[in-house]
Amino acid sequence: MSITRTKNRLALLSLAVSVGLVAIKFYAYHLTGSQAVLTDALESIINVFTSGFALYSIYLSGLPKDENHPYGHGKIEYLSIGFEGALILFAGVYIFYSAIIAFLHPHAVGQLDSGMILLGLTALINLAVGFVLVRSGKRLNSVALVGDGQHLYLDALSTVASCVALVLVLVTGNVLFDAGASLVLGAFIVVNGFRMVRRSVSGLMDESDVATVEQVIAELQRQRRPAWIDVHNLRVLRYGANLHIDCHMQMPYYFSLEETHNELNAIEGLIKNRFDVEVEMFVHADPCTFAACSLCQLPDCPVRQHAFNHEVPWTVANAVKNERHRLPPG
Known part of the structure; x- marks a missing residue:
């Protein structure tokens, strides 16, 4: 089964489960009249909308690149979690408001x-x-x-809190525990909705994925060849599951076009093999200068002006900067 079909089936499962659970929770509210149960049921309605949008976004993200979307459609998934987070925020604010009303005007809870x-x-x-x-x-x-899965975790946590509230009401007879649980859940839901919106904005604004950048740099360092003098201006962007990577690699200026092409192909190949998703990588070759001789490990270089001093390890600190590496003076 393809990855896209697997994603679609999982998203469809989430949608079907969400619809069924909303019906169960509203029936539970019908039986109990509990504000906490109503809070839980209202939050679950959001699950239906967000699961449906997630299903649609996963379908779109699996479409191939086209003229209007040269990097693919993967970013729609970030829009999906932003939509989900916004709905959760809205639901959390409404739940918080309803809980305050329930505090001011408590009512009996049954069954x-x-x-x-x-x-x-x-x-x-x-x-x-x-x-x-x-x-x-x-x-x-x-x-x-x-x-979508984290939202279901959140929904389950809300349900557990609602159950605790019902237990407290059953044991103490104090219906304010019901409204109190709803108030706490409303605040919790607002915070988590904000976090999802924040994550969505980060993805849509191409915020750097530090963990993936570290993996790319570590792989380049591990497979490093003498002709790869230094890597800089390295950038990693996520488009859904897929990666777009570009960087500058300084190489001997006297290499022929074919030699440079082979080295660039080797770099792109090892990075693509490192990840189990589609990787689009572009490497720009920079010609070396004599200032790079002291950190160049190429043996028998015919134009070397300075002896090799020591290797500069590639790290996030130096590989993402748009400047060539140099040894400090002295």
Whole structure:
């Protein structure tokens, strides 16, 4: 089964589960009249919309590149988690408002045992499906699936809190525990919604993925050849699951066009083999200068002006800068 088909099936599973759980939770609210259960049910409605949008975004992200989208359609997944986060924020604010009203005007809660059984069932289902989505999303490099799975985790946590509130009401007879749980859940949901929106903006604005940059640099360092004098201006962008990487590599200025081409192909090949996703890599070759002789390890260089001093290890600190490497004076 292809990666795209696997993603689509997982997203469809999430949507189907979300629709079923919303029905169960609203039935639990019908039985109990609990503000905390209503909070949980309202938050679950968001699951339906976000799962549907995640399914659509995953479908779009799997489409091939075209003239209008030369880097593919992968960024739609960041829009998906932004949409999800915005809806969660909206729901959290409304839940917070409703909880305050419930504090001011408390009402009786009934059939607590039936409500807790139904909520407990939905929590277990959400945890199981959320675990599958997060694990599969990380394996398939799908931020939409991971975001959807984390939302299900959040939904399960909300359900557990609602159950705790019902237990406290059952034991103490104080219905304010119900409104209090809803208030806490509203604040928690707002914070998590903000985090999802923040992650979406980071992806859409091409914020650097430091972990992936470190992997690329580490692989270049491990496979380093004498002709690769230094790498700089290295950038890594994510388009959904796929990567776009570009950098400058300083090489001997007297290399023929064919020799330089072969070296660049070797660099691109080893990076593409390092990742199990589609990688588009462009390497710009810079001709060396005599200032680079002291850090160049190429043996029998016919134009060397200075003896080799020592290697400069490639790190995030020096490889991402748009400047050639030099040894400090003295």
